[in-house]
Amino acid sequence: MSETTTISEVALTLGGRPVPTEPMTYEQFIEWVDEDDHCEWVEGRVVPMPSVDSRHDGVVGFLRAVLPYWVQARAPGVLLGEPFQMKTGPDLPGRSPDLFFVSNERVSLLAPNRLNGPADLVVEVISPDSVTRDRVTKFAEYEQGGVREYWLPDPIARQAQFYRRDDAHFQPFSVDEDGVFHSALLVGLWLKVDWLWEPPPYLEVLRAWGLI
Secondary structure, three states, X not given: OOHHHHHHOOOOXXXXXXXXXXXXXXXXXXXXXXXXXXXXXXXXXXXXXXXXXXXXXXHHHHHHHHHHHHHHHHOOEEEEOXXXXXXXXXXXXXXXOOEEEEEHHHHHHEEOOEEOOOOOEEEOOOOOOOHHHHHHHHHHHHHHHOOOEEEEEEOOOOEEEEXXXXXXXXXXXXXXXXXXXXXXXXXXXXXXXXXXOOOOOHHHHHHHOOOO
């Protein structure tokens, strides 16, 4: 069963509107979709995204709360996230990652309603229904499309995998013996993996990073 078939059986409407059943181009999809619609464009079809649970939302919420301060102070660029669209390549699906970073050097790829190319960094938080989609399908798409760094936190397993693109392929990062991840893309950024599941007060994180 394909990705589009699996999810379309779950959600036949989106924002009170019927989900189109006929194939459409990506430009038609962008015209059809509303800014608050949580969906992606796969194999020419609209694919609504299932609801997430509190564990997934907690990881995304933590990263969206603290990373903007790092980006503003240390890594000029733009931090965006779902439901904003990203089209990594002409022959690849249109996705809406949970979180992604676009450096100032590549911000010209940003249009008002989508990123026309790969983000520098993409974060996809794994949910029970998204294991294959995030670890296999999107992994291959983002690798092919040119995403430079890919984070895969799994709040259910309380594990996270981190990858960087090297010679056109993703290579895994190692977390150090203290459970700390160091980003290659956002130079100087480090993250205790346990913070993803048990976030400390945000001000403590900013102090640890030397931002306040």
